Amino acid sequence: MTPLKLIQAILYPLTSAAVLVPLIVFWLLTAFAAWGGLLGLFLMAFVLLAVVRFLMMVLEARARGAAPETPGIEFFSVFGDGWNLFPAALVLLFGWIIVAANDAFGIAWSTAVSVLVSIVFPASLAVLAVTRSPLQSINPVAILRLLERCGGTLWIAIVFAELAGWLAYLGNALPSMLASFIQMYLWFAYASLLGSLIEPYNLFEEIGIPEPLEKTADEIAGDVEKRRVGVLGHAYGFISRDNREGGFRHILAEIARDPDPAGAWAWYFGRMLQWENNVPALFFGQHYVHDALRHGEEATALKVAMRCRLEDPGFRPLAEDRAMLLAAAQRSSNSELAEVLRMG
Structure with a gap:
């Protein structure tokens, strides 16, 4: 240094x-x-x-x-x-x-x-x-x-x-x-x-630091669940104080470290939909759709988009994802979503 x-x-x-x-x-x-x-x-x-x-x-x-x-x-x-x-x-x-x-x-x-x-x-x-x-x-x-x-x-x-x-x-x-x-x-x-x-x-x-003890699958799952609950609670503190960007940044950083990122996306999205105010879940859904498309998971992206539209028919993906999601909707014959995306 x-x-x-x-x-x-x-x-x-x-x-x-x-x-x-x-x-x-x-x-x-x-x-x-x-x-x-x-x-x-x-x-x-x-x-x-x-x-x-x-x-x-x-x-x-x-x-x-x-x-x-x-x-x-x-x-x-x-x-x-x-x-x-x-x-x-x-x-x-x-x-x-x-x-x-x-x-x-x-x-x-x-x-x-x-x-x-x-x-x-x-x-x-x-x-x-x-x-x-x-x-x-x-x-x-x-x-x-x-x-x-x-x-x-x-x-x-x-x-x-x-x-x-x-x-x-x-x-x-x-x-x-x-x-x-x-x-x-x-x-x-x-x-x-x-x-x-x-x-x-x-x-x-x-750095390679070995685990001193082997954990069972149930113990690992319990640790992951506990960690996610803590992360979501921390993020809620940001979001409830009108700092949605800070809350999402915290969640996204933890998803990157999660042993099952795909499962983590679904877990956080599902939990946020249960909040009394589900508007943050819809904004999070935009990020979820973005990540799914970037990883070639078109079915997941379509499912999340439709779930968000069920909560709010005015839901739209991020502008940069609209073309990819439209193409995915057309390939899956989801004419309803495709029509909405074409209309902007």
Whole structure:
């Protein structure tokens, strides 16, 4: 990584509105919670849940070379995805190991263990971001493979973590609001930097991290269903706030990662049709038709188009798909749909 890109990665939380706005919101919420007494403790717990989740979203997005999604109200929930809360467990685990080493063997051993933890921790976070698997993030084989692949640059994250800790300590001498902002920024800068360091290695495509346990077909199906439910709930948060594009972008990104993309399209479309307001389903149907046509699945495209017309006779495919859908309708002798498409 060049010095310029290094600086850009560290400053990314301040230069990207997608991160800066949530950073400021979280900073203000934590400041409010700190002054809230007993009630503030409860608020702080939920805010920290959201912060940890979003930090992992930033890390994952930067590792993909993309911008992170806007955090929604679901980030404050104790339910939903658990993988992006696992860094808290990692901190507790590694902290316990250091303390245990000190109690059992003394300061020299605990110092050595601390050095080892400082190397393993960023690698573990990187594995977690790539695989979204807490088990893999503590899998020694996966961690060693990642260190072998990215060890040449991960040392930068280790040095930055030490520097950030020192700066956070010095910041305690500043006014409390400014100090808390600096500390919050350093967390986000670390996540951005770590993601940017592993991004050039294309780990999402290249790194081979084996599953530690074979799952049954029912377990796999259950995991897929659970994942889709969470994704749709997240997307609904965007769509209900008049950000349909953001919601669809989230769903489409997850469909690309789904083990059964064709099944995922049908699943999301069917679930959206069950919403009280099915207008988003019709817009999603346009994307569904587009994807089906591009994959040569004319029967699926026609079926989806007819289903959308059943909901709203005024439904039309995307302009770029109209000619292909018309040709498919003519080949299938669907004269009704063909006539509608010819009329525009």
